Structures are given as structure tokens and as C-alpha cells.
Amino acid sequence: MNLTPSDALSGVVRSTVDTVHGKVQFRSAGMAPQVTHVLLHGIGSASASWAFQLGAAVGRSDIRVLAWDAPGYGRSTHLPMDGPSAQDYAERLWSWLDALYVNQPVVLAGHSLGALMAASATRLRPLAVSRLVLLAPARGYGDAPLAERERVVLGRLSHLQQLGPHGMALARASAMLSPAADPALQEAVRENMAQIDPAGYAQAVQMLGQGHLGQDLQTVACPVSVASGEADTVTPPANCDAVAHDAAVKRISLGPVGHACPLEAPDAVNQLLGLPALGIFK
Numbered sequence: 001m002n003l004t005p006s007d008a009l010s011g012v013v014r015s016t017v018d019t020v021h022g023k024v025q026f027r028s029a030g031m032a033p034q035v036t037h038v039l040l041h042g043i044g045s046a047s048a049s050w051a052f053q054l055g056a057a058v059g060r061s062d063i064r065v066l067a068w069d070a071p072g073y074g075r076s077t078h079l080p081m082d083g084p085s086a087q088d089y090a091e092r093l094w095s096w097l098d099a100l101y102v103n104q105p106v107v108l109a110g111h112s113l114g115a116l117m118a119a120s121a122t123r124l125r126p127l128a129v130s131r132l133v134l135l136a137p138a139r140g141y142g143d144a145p146l147a148e149r150e151r152v153v154l155g156r157l158s159h160l161q162q163l164g165p166h167g168m169a170l171a172r173a174s175a176m177l178s179p180a181a182d183p184a185l186q187e188a189v190r191e192n193m194a195q196i197d198p199a200g201y202a203q204a205v206q207m208l209g210q211g212h213l214g215q216d217l218q219t220v221a222c223p224v225s226v227a228s229g230e231a232d233t234v235t236p237p238a239n240c241d242a243v244a245h246d247a248a249v250k251r252i253s254l255g256p257v258g259h260a261c262p263l264e265a266p267d268a269v270n271q272l273l274g275l276p277a278l279g280i281f282k
Helices: 005-011 047-057 086-099 113-124 146-176 183-194 198-210 213-217 237-246 266-273
Strands: 013-019 022-029 037-040 065-069 106-111 129-135 224-228
Touching (some): 005 047, 005 183, 022 047, 037 047, 037 086, 037 113, 047 065, 047 183, 086 198, 106 113, 113 129, 113 198, 129 266, 146 183, 146 198, 224 237, 224 266
Parallel strands (some): 037 065, 037 106, 106 129
Antiparallel strands (some): 013 022
């Protein structure tokens, strides 16, 4: 590895914009007149998890990449309800892009919990998305028995309450990557997770508990790609195969990498997104 996530973010701009629903903090890179790619992070993460995708756009005149800090993350305004749905995040997404005057279809990518937001956003505005990319997608537990939903939600909330963001980062970060992951990636995942806002995370957990990714995918008409790593223990290959089945596509393997695939398999993810490769791994 010859480029760390911090290195990749060195030329990336971090901004905040006011929308009709509050503030949204985001990172951006690239100088194209129109936004080409929009990236949505997962539940224990932030816009920095897209370091290598943003870094690939720095200095480019043909692409412009945005990655938000979801509502309740970073300096982005929390959603007003305790138990938001994926659609609540999707509506906030479009209000953000409207505030930035994005008026051409974008490649919309969601990682993990971000896949639920991205699919819901595509359902709301199908003509605004040219392609939907789901990376290590979380399916949500809306179809699961009540006992399982409660187990997942209460388990995550209890874990956060007991450990706090920093303790949770120390306990869970290693599970986001394969055992062979570079230490710089492990540190990046820990840093992102340690900065989560407990209230924003709690809202996201509630959304995960009621999410129905498969239902939204049934309404999506644009091209869809589903990809994940073979060493992912958070959303294992079999689960991602089921998401691909719901989307009527075949899952793309990103190789022997873990859940944080935008960090651990950057060139494969960039190729899938139509972004330049960085040649990070030899």
C-alpha cells in the first residue's frame, strides 16, 4: 500500500450546506460542471470512508464526486424522529442535492446501511439516478420476525451505551476488514467509528431495524450493481447474493476483502463506479 486514506483526502474539500431540512456536511472532489457520483456511507462510518473514491476525483475535470455525512453524523442535522425510515434519509438526501443544484442523473452508491438509503432515494426519484451501486449492502430487518428485529436493535444500542463510540470503535473496527488488511486501514476505520454521534447512530439503528431493501429494489428501473468481499462477516456473501437476487443481477465479488470494501478494495470499487484507479495495492 502506498497511499493512506489520510493521504487520499488531502486534496478533498469538506463543506456544509443549508437545506430546507437543516445542515448537511459533505466532502467533494473533482471539477466537472455537474456532479457525477454521490456516495452514502454505512452505519458506523462517515464520508471519510470514501477516501479512495474521493481521492481519485481530485484534479479531474470530467468527474465530480460527493460523499455526505448522513443526518446525525458529523455536523449534519439530525432527523426529527426517533425511529426514521430509509425514506426519511432519502428525502434528506434529495434536499441536500437540490440545495447544491444537482440537476443531472448521478451514479448513486450506498455502502452497507447506505444501500438502504440509496435504494429508497432511487425509488423516490428514479430519473435522477443513472445507476445504483450497492456495496456490501445491509438488507434491513423489516421482514424479520419481531424477536429478531428487537435483538438486533437492542443489541446495537446496548453495545453503544456500554462502550461509547471510542470503545465500540476499538471492539468492532477489526470486524470491518479482513485479517490481512493494512494497519493504516484499520486505523482509518477506528477513527471513523470513534467519531459517531450516539443520537445519530441510534436513529440509524432504528432505520436498520425496519429497513426493506428488497421492496425498494423491486421498484428500481435503472441499472443496479451489487458487490461485496468474500471475507465480509458483517454482510456475508450469501446475504449479498440474496440482495443481488432481489435486484435480478449477479453479485460481483471484490475479492478476499472485508466489509469496508471501499477502503480495502479501492481499485475494484473505483472500477465498478467508473472512477479512476489509484494503483494503491501492488
